[in-house]
Amino acid sequence: MRIAVCPGSFDPVTNGHIDIFERASGMFDLFIVGVFHNPNKKPLFTMEERVDLLKKSTEHIKNIKIDCFSGLLNEYVRENDSKIVVRGLRAISDFEYEFQRALLLKKIDSEIETIFMMTSNEYSFLSSSGIKELANFNGNIKGLVPEYVEIKIKQRISDLKKQMNR
Structure with missing residues (x-):
């Protein structure tokens, strides 16, 4: 069975991520998206929320598994x-x-290979941090993230702004 792991923080998942998932999943029997807990970042969404956002956004991909992990990537793989x-x-x-990062991973575990995939041109400018910044200033994120994710981002930003105004 050909299994691949796609790690990341996915805070939030964008249509660029979904593009990679859709295309890469066709190359493997099982495609695992691993939400990584990065202690150096302050995420907009909890790990559980990010897993939920990913599950809802990838329901159409039959051979995908959404998971989460912390620790070393080579061990998770x-x-x-x-x-x-x-x-x-x-x-x-x-x-x-x-x-x-791929060279370091190869040094740690010489049997693990890293495959790089270019996102489609239409998503080449997208980043999770850019999406958060745009949403924070009431910019239009429609079409940049899955619809469910758009709703959740707007709710979270609204909630955070209400908390700041208290």
């Missing part, structure tokens, strides 16, 4: 009987960062 990591790229700057 091994625990899921995989040797393949899929990483999405938007630009050269993404490649430099991801290339360094």
